[in-house]
Amino acid sequence: MIQFQIIGKIFCDLPVLDKLESYEHLAKEEHLEGEEAFERIKVVFGIEVAEREEVTERTLSALVHAFEFMEDAFGDSQEMVSFVTELNTNYYSIQFLKENDCDKYYQYNKKLLFDKQQEEILSELNEVEQDLNTAIK
Numbered sequence: 001m002i003q004f005q006i007i008g009k010i011f012c013d014l015p016v017l018d019k020l021e022s023y024e025h026l027a028k029e030e031h032l033e034g035e036e037a038f039e040r041i042k043v044v045f046g047i048e049v050a051e052r053e054e055v056t057e058r059t060l061s062a063l064v065h066a067f068e069f070m071e072d073a074f075g076d077s078q079e080m081v082s083f084v085t086e087l088n089t090n091y092y093s094i095q096f097l098k099e100n101d102c103d104k105y106y107q108y109n110k111k112l113l114f115d116k117q118q119e120e121i122l123s124e125l126n127e128v129e130q131d132l133n134t135a136i137k
Contacts, residue, residue: 023041023044023045026044027041059096059100060102063104064102064104067083067102067105067108070083076111081112083108084105084109084112085112088109
């Protein structure tokens with residue numbers, strides 16, 4: 001089993017181990033050794049990378065289309081806030097967006113953060129105003 005020692009904790013990455021074992025199995029199945037095995041696995045790995053890139057592009061395209069639909073259907077409304085908030089709270093969405101740029105996401109996420117900051121500032125101003133009114137009385 002492959003283990004990585006990081007800051008005193010042991011992590012086992014089973015999907016990576018499974019993938020490496022599948023490469024080993026492929027080499028044995030095709031009776032390949034050394035450089036031949038390496039070259040064959042390199043080809044298979046290249047195909048997997050290309051497939052993953054295609055899926056990533058389709059996913060990004062679907063996400064852009066989702067934003068365009070939300071804009072057309074609801075404009076800049078609470079539904080868009082809910083959509084962006086859901087993306088921000090879903091582990092897999094966050095991981096995907098960390099690794100892949102989506103301009104529409106950044107546009108609306110930035111606006112959402114700005115709106116939250118504006119709300120907080122207005123709330124603080126209201127509290128200060130109430131404190132001043134209480135102090136004056």
